[in-house]
Amino acid sequence: MKYTIKTKGLMCGHCEATVEGALFKVAGVTGAEADHDTNTVEVECGANVTPEQLSAAVDGAGDAYEALSVSAE
Known part of the structure; x- marks a missing residue:
């Protein structure tokens, strides 16, 4: 999958x-x-990875970062 x-x-x-x-780390x-x-x-990952996991990883990278949206390509 690509997001x-x-x-x-x-x-x-x-x-x-x-x-x-x-x-x-996801x-x-x-x-x-x-x-x-x-x-x-741009993220490449297996089908088992959810957009919510990707969003949480960006948000958890530090206080300065925020995932606004995650869309599949």
């Missing part, structure tokens, strides 16, 4: 790495690429 997460709070490469790292996530210019994260 696009619209986020709030990505401002630099360090922010991208923090959110990507949090997403990789079992089943095989790819995560954050882009602070567009405030989005």
Whole structure:
């Protein structure tokens, strides 16, 4: 599955790495690429991963980050 997460709070490469790292901790996530210019994260994962898990991972990455929406591609 592929998802696009619209986020709030990505401002630099360090922010991208923090959110990507949090997403990789979700079992089943095989790819995560954050882009602070567009405030989005492209995620590749197994079918067992839910949008709620991805949203919670972004929100849990730190106080500065928030998942606004998660949409399947």
